[in-house]
Amino acid sequence: MLSRPLSVLRILRADVIQRSFWGWLNAVFNKVDYDRIKAVGPDRAASEWLLRCGASVRYKGFDKWQKDYNHLPTGPMDNFKIEAIDATESCIMFKGFDYLDHLEHVEEIKFQKCIYIQDECLERLSRIENLQKSLQWLEIISCGNVTDCGIRSLCHLKNLRHLFLSDLPGIEEKESTLQVLQKVLPTCELKVDLE
Structure with a gap:
């Protein structure tokens, strides 16, 4: 019979192994395939990456969200340009952000x-030239690794019209961070729930 402390240690060890495995698998899902981008175009390759990681996309001219990797649309690539991304509970990470460069x-x-x-x-996102021109709506909710530094980096998104920030425990200087955003993005509607 195992003593209680030893059984707890085995459970904790199994948990660490499981988290390590999922972290490794998520890193694999985020690896950028530059040959694939060239072969199918940036929107198709980005769609594949996002859906593989659990996000959804909506294409320009379509109302329906694409959520199923196995049912990605076929046909001329020019017909399917990503207009919106919902990364709720997805495993996207910095490693894959090169997929966004040419959207x-x-x-x-x-x-x-x-x-x-x-x-x-967020710093990487805000420096992508195409997104600086096109991105108008951004929501960052319950992302525990985001701090004031990341939020302040959004200043480069000059065409942003709506920014919603909620449940971000890493934000420590709420007032000064919001002042910076309001100063550099005067036409952006800021909605904030950081209590």
Whole structure:
């Protein structure tokens, strides 16, 4: 019979192994395949990445969200340009953000309960030229690794019209961070629930 402390240690060890496995698998899902981007185009390759990681996309001119990797639309690639991304509870991480570089029509992005979204991701996102021009709506909700630094980096998204921030425990300087955003993004509607 195992003593209680020993059985607890085995459970904890199994938990660590399981988390390590899922972290490794998620990193594999986020590995960028540059040959695939060239072969099928940036929107198709980004769609494959996002859906593989558990996110959803909506294409320009369509109302329906694409959620199933196995039912990605076929046909001329020019017919399916990503307009919106819902990354709720997805495993997207910084490693895969190169897939976003050549997307020209993305107007909306939602990060909710994304455990791998951190400051580095938001900084990378805000420096993508095409997104600086097209992105108008951004939501960041319950992403525990985002701090004031990541939120302040959004200043580069000059065409942002709506920014919703909620349940971000890493935000420590709420007032000064919001002042920075309001100063550099005067036409952006800020909705904040950081209590």
